[in-house]
Amino acid sequence: MHNVWLIAKREYLExxxxxxxxxTTIGLPLIFxxxxxxxxxxxxxxxxxxxxxxxxxxxxLANAIQERLLVDKNGKSTVDVVAATEAERAAVLxxxxxxxxxxxxxxxxxxxxxxxATYYSPSSGGFITAGRMKDAFNEGLIQEYLTGTxxxxxxxxxxxxxxxxxxxQVKKDGKxxxxxxxxxxxxxxxxxxxxSMTTMIYGMNVAxxxxxxxxxxxxxxxxxxxKPEDMLAGKLIGVAAVGMTQIAIWLVTGAAIVASPIAAAAxxxxxxxxxxxxEGILFxxxxxxxxxxxxxxxxxxxxxxxxxxxxxxxxxxxAAPTWLSFAMILLIMNDSNSVWAVAASLFPxxxxxxxxxxxxxxxxxxxxxxxxxxxxxxxxxxxxxxxSRLYRVGILMYGKRATLPEILRWARYS
Amino acid sequence: MPVVExxxxxxxxxxxIAVSELSLKVEAGQMFGLLGPNGAGKTSSxxxxxxxxxxxxxxxxxxxxxxxxxxxxxxGYLPEERxxxxxxxxxxxxxxFGRLHGLEAGEARxxxxxxxxxxxxxxxxNKKTEELSKGMQQKIQFIASLLHDPGLIVMDEPFxxxxxxxxxxxxxxxLELKAEGRxxxxxxxxxxxxxKLCDSICLVDHGRAVLAGRVRxxxxxxxxxxxxxxxxxxxxxxxxxxxxxxxNFSGHAEIRLKEHGNAQKLLHEAAAAATIxxxxxxxxSLEEIFIQTVGxxxxx
Numbered sequence: 247m248h249n250v251w252l253i254a255k256r257e258y259l260e261x262x263x264x265x266x267x268x269x270t271t272i273g274l275p276l277i278f279x280x281x282x283x284x285x286x287x288x289x290x291x292x293x294x295x296x297x298x299x300x301x302x303x304x305x306x307l308a309n310a311i312q313e314r315l316l317v318d319k320n321g322k323s324t325v326d327v328v329a330a331t332e333a334e335r336a337a338v339l340x341x342x343x344x345x346x347x348x349x350x351x352x353x354x355x356x357x358x359x360x361x362x363a364t365y366y367s368p369s370s371g372g373f374i375t376a377g378r379m380k381d382a383f384n385e386g387l388i389q390e391y392l393t394g395t396x397x398x399x400x401x402x403x404x405x406x407x408x409x410x411x412x413x414x415q416v417k418k419d420g421k422x423x424x425x426x427x428x429x430x431x432x433x434x435x436x437x438x439x440x441x442s443m444t445t446m447i448y449g450m451n452v453a454x455x456x457x458x459x460x461x462x463x464x465x466x467x468x469x470x471x472x473k474p475e476d477m478l479a480g481k482l483i484g485v486a487a488v489g490m491t492q493i494a495i496w497l498v499t500g501a502a503i504v505a506s507p508i509a510a511a512a513x514x515x516x517x518x519x520x521x522x523x524x525e526g527i528l529f530x531x532x533x534x535x536x537x538x539x540x541x542x543x544x545x546x547x548x549x550x551x552x553x554x555x556x557x558x559x560x561x562x563x564x565a566a567p568t569w570l571s572f573a574m575i576l577l578i579m580n581d582s583n584s585v586w587a588v589a590a591s592l593f594p595x596x597x598x599x600x601x602x603x604x605x606x607x608x609x610x611x612x613x614x615x616x617x618x619x620x621x622x623x624x625x626x627x628x629x630x631x632x633x634s635r636l637y638r639v640g641i642l643m644y645g646k647r648a649t650l651p652e653i654l655r656w657a658r659y660s
Numbered sequence: 661m662p663v664v665e666x667x668x669x670x671x672x673x674x675x676x677i678a679v680s681e682l683s684l685k686v687e688a689g690q691m692f693g694l695l696g697p698n699g700a701g702k703t704s705s706x707x708x709x710x711x712x713x714x715x716x717x718x719x720x721x722x723x724x725x726x727x728x729x730x731x732x733x734x735x736g737y738l739p740e741e742r743x744x745x746x747x748x749x750x751x752x753x754x755x756x757f758g759r760l761h762g763l764e765a766g767e768a769r770x771x772x773x774x775x776x777x778x779x780x781x782x783x784x785x786n787k788k789t790e791e792l793s794k795g796m797q798q799k800i801q802f803i804a805s806l807l808h809d810p811g812l813i814v815m816d817e818p819f820x821x822x823x824x825x826x827x828x829x830x831x832x833x834x835l836e837l838k839a840e841g842r843x844x845x846x847x848x849x850x851x852x853x854x855x856k857l858c859d860s861i862c863l864v865d866h867g868r869a870v871l872a873g874r875v876r877x878x879x880x881x882x883x884x885x886x887x888x889x890x891x892x893x894x895x896x897x898x899x900x901x902x903x904x905x906x907x908n909f910s911g912h913a914e915i916r917l918k919e920h921g922n923a924q925k926l927l928h929e930a931a932a933a934a935t936i937x938x939x940x941x942x943x944x945s946l947e948e949i950f951i952q953t954v955g956x957x958x959x960x
Contacts, residue, residue: 252756256748260745264747463739463742463743464744464745465743466743467757469712470711470712470737471732473729
């Protein structure tokens with residue numbers, strides 16, 4: 247145990263002091279935030295502050311469309327209504343050509359057929375503004391017809407805009423908790439991504455470290471001092487501690503940001519996301535179990551390889567369960583207690599991610615957590631057994647790539 | 661009491677037999693050379709001594725007991741290729757290896773500094789290993805194998821990558837360790853070093869011991885059919901019928917006599933042709949014995 251501790255400590259300190267750890271600890275959340283932030287800001291700006299023109303023989307319809315475009319807060323557009331004459335049409339189209347006007351919606355209202363709309367713009371790809379025009383046209387049309395039947399303006403508005411439904415989750419103890427399916431979906435999705443990303447990153451770190459030690463012949467020295475099982479255990483524990491340190495930094499920073507007044511103001515209403523204690527405890531547990539399962543497998547495979555490029559060949563196979571987990575996302579979010587969802591949350595390679603996706607909509611029963619964790623521990627033991635055999639033979643094999651029959655033979659005779 | 665003993669040890673990899681029925685014994689205070697051409701089985705034998713691989717048959721004894729990992733705490737090992745963590749500082753690396761061998765951190769640090777002074781690399785203790793030359797790294801590996809004061813020192817090519825000055829420093833250190841009563845076994849291709857340092861050798865070829873024993877006795881067992889001549893004048897005598905092969909280095913000739921060649925007759929012929937300053941019948945060198953024994957196929 248003394249050697250396991252020393253090897254784990256060395257691995258931990260080397261990685262934590264390394265440039266890659268500092269860069270990823272600070273850089274990854276920044277990149278993540280930048281991607282989300284830039285996307286959000288870009289969306290805010292797209293199709294905003296435009297000068298639009300509506301022309302229709304039906305003045306009431308033109309006004310209704312203008313009203314709909316003006317109430318769109320994201321648009322912040324200037325909307326003019328002009329008479330639907332050929333002279334006006336030619337004049338406005340000239341303004342579209344010179345980009346003094348960003349778009350013209352021309353509505354024909356023939357007596358013998360329904361209205362027909364045409365949209366003119368200087369760009370062929372302005373689908374957001376075109377979509378906004380289409381919505382305004384349809385809503386304006388409905389508004390005009392319903393107002394014509396004598397419906398009250400408030401009811402017309404409700405029909406046109408639709409009504410938001412307040413949703414509540416009834417907890418097991420009978421408590422009613424305000425819920426938001428979309429927010430829950432994103433919470434589960436982000437946590438599952440974080441879980442799969444960290445598991446893969448640290449699993450790869452273990453594999454890379456095994457290959458580096460193999461190519462630098464450190465194994466030769468180490469094997470004369472320590473048992474291969476101790477070396478593998480020390481490496482897995484050391485890298486796991488690095489991962490836990492990084493996740494702890496992210497969580498503490500994240501918690502500090504979430505607790506700040508700015509975040510509190512931003513995360514209300516539809517964006518309000520609640521984290522439970524169960525999620526807080528189970529996240530590190532599933533990270534550790536997922537990490538141990540994948541990294542012990544990667545360590546064994548890495549010992550059979552000569553270079554990182556060779557190792558990359560195994561990665562799609564090893565990462566397949568992660569893809570499978572995400573492929574099931576809609577099925578799980580729609581019915582987190584379906585047979586497939588439960589089975590995938592108990593199947594060790596997919597359990598960490600699927601369990602978190604399930605927890606996002608409803609906390610599964612305790613026995614399912616216990617069974618999934620139990621099955622994972624048994625699988626980890628099995629994979630460790632197999633990998634430690636590959637490891638002790640593979641690390642001394644230089645110069646040629648191991649074939650599958652060789653790998654199976656190593657597992658048998660070592 | 662033998663410190664390390666191999667009894668009819670055999671090891672095969674897939675279809676290749678790396679070591680076959682190899683037996684050898686190294687006593688305390690003895691320097692032992694494990695020789696052989698490339699691929700002869702030297703490294704495979706050393707790896708089995710260190711428990712890195714397990715023999716298919718035969719027995720390995722360390723400190724007079726069948727091999728057990730616990731005994732490795734008293735063994736210092738220097739592998740053929742450097743195995744150091746490149747990003748670690750030298751002193752941290754030495755403390756890490758010392759601690760793996762059971763030393764306390766403070767003691768390991770103290771010994772690392774003392775050894776660094778002795779091996780003339782004290783200035784490099786706080787540098788990262790990757791910043792050092794190959795020779796310097798070899799000295800660090802050398803120290804790492806000795807930090808825990810081992811009773812048995814096993815070194816695979818300890819002089820590789822060292823310049824002549826550092827090679828002499830390592831030779832001197834090994835002799836001091838031997839004088840302290842430690843058993844030392846090393847493999848090398850440098851026959852001059854074996855002649856200078858080793859008490860006994862084992863020459864391995866195709867996994868088998870083809871020649872083993874004390875260096876003195878092995879050399880004495882070969883016929884004295886080598887002649888060294890230092891002369892001035894005509895080198896015509898080098899065409900004598902008594903000579904099988906001769907190398908002339910401007911006044912210094914190394915001669916191998918024919919089987920039953922007459923050295924006295926050659927001396928007369930040489931004296932008639934030139935002024936002779938030295939005429940000496942000598943034993944064959946280890947290098948000659950090596951080449952002769954492995955059939956001239958060795959790469960040494």
